[in-house]
Amino acid sequence: MSLESKSPSEPVCLVFGDEDFLVRDRAKQIYESWCSIAEGMDHEVIDASVRNSEEALEILSKVNEALQTLPFFGGNKVVWLRGVNFFGDDRVGSSAAVKDRLVELAKSWEAFDWQGVQLLMSAAKVDKRKSFFKTLKKFAKVEDKSFSDKERGGRAAMLVRERLTELGKDISPHVADELILFSGSNLQQLYTESDKLASYIGERNEVTRQDVHEIATRTKQSKAFALGDALGERNLPKLLRVLDEELWEVKLDSKKSPIALLYGLISKVRTMIFLREMIRLKWISSSSGYPQFKSQLEAIEDDHLPDDRKFNPKLMHPYMLFNALGHARRYSEIELTRAMDILLNCNRQLVSSSAENGLVLQQALVQIVSK
Structure with missing residues (x-):
């Protein structure tokens, strides 16, 4: 290309x-x-x-x-x-x-x-x-041809749109960003994913979210979002099912651990707290569509935000944040603060208690999701 x-x-x-x-x-x-x-x-x-x-x-x-x-x-x-x-x-x-x-x-x-x-x-x-x-x-x-972390997402989205246009296909900005969230921002990989999508949809002109969900290759990082997303959706049956799947993966993969699952949940709750605060400060609107949300996010002045990418919403993937915006509306600020306390206590138990790890995580999630 x-x-x-x-x-x-x-x-x-x-x-x-x-x-x-x-x-x-x-x-x-x-x-x-x-x-x-x-x-x-x-x-x-x-x-x-x-x-x-x-x-x-x-x-x-x-x-x-x-x-x-x-x-x-x-x-x-x-x-x-x-x-x-x-x-x-x-x-x-x-x-x-x-x-x-x-x-x-x-x-x-x-x-x-x-x-x-x-x-x-x-x-x-x-x-x-x-x-x-x-x-x-x-x-x-x-x-x-180097890109900063800040530029990489935009360059990746542009490559996806350009490649699909070359193949006679259309993709909306939010679907392109969801593909990047799933498959990562490696441009070679996205080029391949674009070709796969064009072939998959056949005679149709437009790539949809469903197409991305059905055919796109998911990175380990995007798979890790599943547990956090289930927590954000406040869907207890789904949350416990995903937790069970993740705990099974922990048994099969020595690089995974219950602590890593916990840290992913902490990151999810922290992101929802960020978003609630950004709504309170009127930096973003809770009812925005994705294009408006992305513009509002980009308009936030850099000196208002921390340099550490773990705590800086502008350095996170915009579609992941937009997805979490809907999740943040399902919890009050008090509930999210309480969720962080529950997860902190869960961390202590995982480190120092003899209790079964899966049970400890399950109890914490039930406490957070229950109204």
Whole structure:
């Protein structure tokens, strides 16, 4: 999927970022565009994923040799240094020999006659503090495909909508956000999920919530929301059923524990308390639809909120918050405060009591949900 259409006019380009999918896609697009314009046959792709500094130096020698070798059949030449893993601050990238050689190359490339040759580099991590990067920026096109946590949700939603549009399908913003809540914000995964949904709905034009619930891959994190959502719905039979399922998973997976389930419940109650307070402060409306809620959330000034993402609603997934807004209306502020006390006592019992963990959690949930 092409996320940009214009190829750089500079003869040297570095594409990097923490989202491998975007880096690979953009670099491939530039390479194919440059090759089609160059019309030569001597283009080179040099894989640059190395295990040690010796291999890194060998790769750098190869790319320098490739740049110095003129095309045998005439025309222009494109060299792609693909998947570089030593531009960052890891062990190989931090070795003195590699750092020195990169600086030497950057300086020589700055003075190099690029007539008839182009160099493309793609990498994951790049240390922007290093002399290599600072020198490169003076004469090369640099494209950073990294996203902050705050930007990632918007970028993910845009990718889902763009991909489904390419496939002739529509998806509303709130359904796209629900897909992200289920499947996570990894762009490669969302690209695959979009293709799955388009295939699943067949001749229909629009992807619905039901489609997402039926076919989307759920991350471990989204599965963990099920218990909290049942608590928020104040549906005791469903809550006890989900708790039973989660406790069975605990027996099968050593990475799970009753304490982890409890912390998930605490997080859910805390989120509902946040939302009740935000309603009281008139930052959000309890009757808003999803688009309005999302706009109200984005309009809250950052200095009104804590930096810690665990306590900052703006750094949480907007659809998860919107879903919790309906849950928060099912409890009064007094009930939510009492719920935190019950869960705190439950924590003490799980840590120090000999009582059966499942029974302790069950009793706590019954106390919270009962009116």
